[in-house]
Amino acid sequence: MSVELILGGARSGKSSFAEHRVAELINNSENLTKHYVATSEAIDEEMSARIAHHRSQRGLGWQEWECPLELATLLSTFSRSDIVLIDCLTLWLNNHIFYLTDDCDDLRLMEEINVLVKALDQCQARVIVVSNEVGLGIVPMGQVSRLFVDNGGRMNQQIAKIAEKVVFVAAGLPLILK
Numbered sequence: 001m002s003v004e005l006i007l008g009g010a011r012s013g014k015s016s017f018a019e020h021r022v023a024e025l026i027n028n029s030e031n032l033t034k035h036y037v038a039t040s041e042a043i044d045e046e047m048s049a050r051i052a053h054h055r056s057q058r059g060l061g062w063q064e065w066e067c068p069l070e071l072a073t074l075l076s077t078f079s080r081s082d083i084v085l086i087d088c089l090t091l092w093l094n095n096h097i098f099y100l101t102d103d104c105d106d107l108r109l110m111e112e113i114n115v116l117v118k119a120l121d122q123c124q125a126r127v128i129v130v131s132n133e134v135g136l137g138i139v140p141m142g143q144v145s146r147l148f149v150d151n152g153g154r155m156n157q158q159i160a161k162i163a164e165k166v167v168f169v170a171a172g173l174p175l176i177l178k
Helices: 014-028 044-056 069-077 088-105 108-124 142-160
Strands: 003-007 033-038 063-066 081-087 126-132 165-170 174-177
Touching: 003 014, 003 142, 014 033, 014 044, 014 081, 014 126, 014 165, 044 063, 069 108, 088 108, 088 126, 108 142, 126 142
Parallel strands: 003 126, 003 165, 033 063, 033 081, 081 126
Antiparallel strands: 165 174
16 A cells, blocks of 8 residues: 655654554544554563553554564555554564574575565555664674664665655654655
8 A cells, every 4th residue: 555664763753753643644544453563572671671661652552463573474464454553674674683693694684675675565554664764873893783784774775765755753853755
């Protein structure tokens, strides 16, 4: 149906903006079912606290899905009567880097990204995707960090190409890019 990409830095307000965007769309079309797709995993106490904070912020009324890796498969299950918020793609990318370990390289990650972009483009639901813009700083020193930043930038560019709307959020303020 359509894809919207919401970009921003850590704690920029992008998730709150995306949740408000879902609320706007729901108010304009009462027959939509809200789905929240979380890509994070509670691997430590700090991440557990972040997840709990996000859950309390968004409130009730969401069908929640935990999907750290298989987003393309999950996206194929939604219909035109669904609105899907995915938060966030950079954690999804990080999960792939973590689980692929020694088999992880640019080529393998681009294969995963291409599968995701195709699934987003073919999804029947209205999809709002949250992703970190990680390319605004210096080039990281470590190989894994560079792999993450480079492929995060490539991923965001690919999704922006198919997105109907792209918004950059900084200090809680949205800037419409597309």
